[in-house]
Amino acid sequence: MKEGPDISRVAALIGDPARANILTALMSGKALTAAELAEEAGVTPQTASSHIARLAAGGLVTTRRQGRHKYVALASDEVGTVLESLIGLAARSGHLRTRTGPRDSALRHARVCYNHLAGDLGVQVYDSLTVRGMLAPEGEALAITHAGRRFAEAFGIALAPLERRRAPLCRNCLDWSARRYHLGGALGRAMLARMEAADWLTRGEGRVLTLTRKGKAGFAESFPG
Amino acid sequence: MKEGPDISRVAALIGDPARANILTALMSGKALTAAELAEEAGVTPQTASSHIARLAAGGLVTTRRQGRHKYVALASDEVGTVLESLIGLAARSGHLRTRTGPRDSALRHARVCYNHLAGDLGVQVYDSLTVRGMLAPEGEALAITHAGRRFAEAFGIALAPLERRRAPLCRNCLDWSARRYHLGGALGRAMLARMEAADWLTRGEGRVLTLTRKGKAGFAESFPG
DNA sequence: CAATTGCTTCGATGGAGGTCGAAGGATGAA
DNA sequence: TTCATCCTTCGACCTCCATCGAAGCAATTG
Known part of the structure; x- marks a missing residue:
């Protein structure tokens, strides 16, 4: 239908409140475990697990297994930059x-x-x-x-x-x-x-x-x- | 639940394919009419009208009535910048x-x-x-x-x-x-x-x-x- | 070997919202 | 005024998906 990369897929990934909370929490730069992210996002571990899998499939985060923990981090600086620019835009648009x-x-x-x-x-x-x-x-x-x-x-x-x-x-x-x-x-x-x-x-x-x-x-x- | 501007609202606005097409079309810098945007997005005028109203309420586009036409444009350079950075991220993440x-x-x-x-x-x-x-x-x-x-x-x-x-x-x-x-x-x-x-x-x-x-x-x- | 902890899969539920047909303004042209 | 065009509102339908309970798998601990 249209040309170019599919911007809506990435935006839709960020567009869910629980996932947005997860990504925001990861902006600290630290790798967090799935359980910590569930707590941050205010959802159960099952739900968080599903969200993390989606974010990883979408290339926004990377995951690493260490023992029985699963550490999640932003995939790149570029993801962090996009998130910050979205935060700026949201703040200016009055989406508090x-x-x-x-x-x-x-x-x-x-x-x-x-x-x-x-x-x-x-x-x-x-x-x-x-x-x-x-x-x-x-x-x-x-x-x-x-x-x-x-x-x-x-x-x-x-x-x-x-x-x-x-x-x-x-x-x-x-x-x-x-x-x-x-x-x-x-x-x-x-x-x-x-x-x-x-x-x-x-x-x-x-x-x-x-x-x-x-x-x-x-x-x-x-x-x- | 969390702090700061609500990034997920803005991202969810961009996250719908029809709306993403509309925003991408507006990146030409020209103001387009609702009908033109409906064509670009591949939806009926009714649907496009609803999307445009949401985008305007979210502060991503501005609208201007001129006769019986309604011209839509991106609200600011910042919106364009965010879109370009999203395009870049989508391209690198393989969301073609x-x-x-x-x-x-x-x-x-x-x-x-x-x-x-x-x-x-x-x-x-x-x-x-x-x-x-x-x-x-x-x-x-x-x-x-x-x-x-x-x-x-x-x-x-x-x-x-x-x-x-x-x-x-x-x-x-x-x-x-x-x-x-x-x-x-x-x-x-x-x-x-x-x-x-x-x-x-x-x-x-x-x-x-x-x-x-x-x-x-x-x-x-x-x-x- | 249990037992515990951390994560994942499956299935069911429910709600949000995208979509379009039909009808109703609103504006400009004839 | 009448008509055509452009846009909007309303209502109904339907798909998608976020959510969580229950159960299962994996890894560590005792």
Whole structure:
């Protein structure tokens, strides 16, 4: 009937609430077991099993058996990118959930977005780096400056191995809660890993990140407003 | 149950084949009437009317009455971007349609992708500009060089007004048919408009573009391999 | 070897929604 | 006004599929 790839199949996969919850939970970047995903999605293990099988058949997730556990993860960065762009579009179109849970405010403050830092804290980092000339946004694109490279190395991040990969080093990532940009890409992931290693942040339930006392001081010093 | 914008609602809207066809047809950038969309989607006018109402309620399209016609268009560039990224994901995940129509090969050669040039011809332009140092890709980002600015102005494109807009000037757009990048963004749109004005290309059925004799010579001269 | 845990398959149920025929506006043309 | 065209609403049908109970398989534990 029409030409091109069948976009509706992929969209229909994401279009079920239970599957969307599963995919959203996987955006933390961690591999989760089928039982955990069932809990996240609010369905029974049987139902989750069927959904996971569909997502895997559709190429959106990969599964790996380990003992009697089945670990599920997003199939690629591209899937995560598509999900984030859908979240952005949904937020702008006013498709907010009717029920906002108690974790909501904590999520707005600091959360994981495919292994990089998002939320108000992520926006603060982005703004601080941009104002001080470490990052150079050009439209939707984002480049790192020489000053930014020095800063990253001083922060404990080796840029060279990150740049050898095909994935972009810096990427503007649109924050659905703040409607502002935060730092994605390989550098964003490396920075979050560094912050976790330095005990600035601890992972809470789901995608929530909690700021430690040490982190509070560290952010104020390294990323002044 | 979960936090954040409701991604599944938007995805479910795109997830119906008829609606996906409608949205894909609108990616030409033109506003189409309800009857035309019904034809494109392969459903009756009643069904199309219902789908259009849902898409409008979901914020994906805008409608405008003009006489007894109802013109439908994508609501924003962001919707087009999400659709393209979904097309890319679908193509990589192997969700190709079972039936490939006769227009398929023409589409692979040259087509409209949200008002800029895509297909083999679009990739040729992109590669030619990149090799000759007019465009500077950095990861997923894309910048225009000084040489590129001179080239664009000589091609009859005033860059200043384009840069005042918030939308990016250059954007890498992933081609589902060639799996390579072509030039999107404001500059991509301006170049296609210029090519059409110069009678290099004519719009065929749907998103198909046909190369004229004049255009054949023009491409060979302006965008040598 | 049980017993327990984690996942999957099968079958039945129920609901959501896509589809079109028929009829009813709404707009413009003759 | 009358007609034709375009779109919409209503109602009925029907398919698809999400969901869960029950049972079965697989792997670890005692």
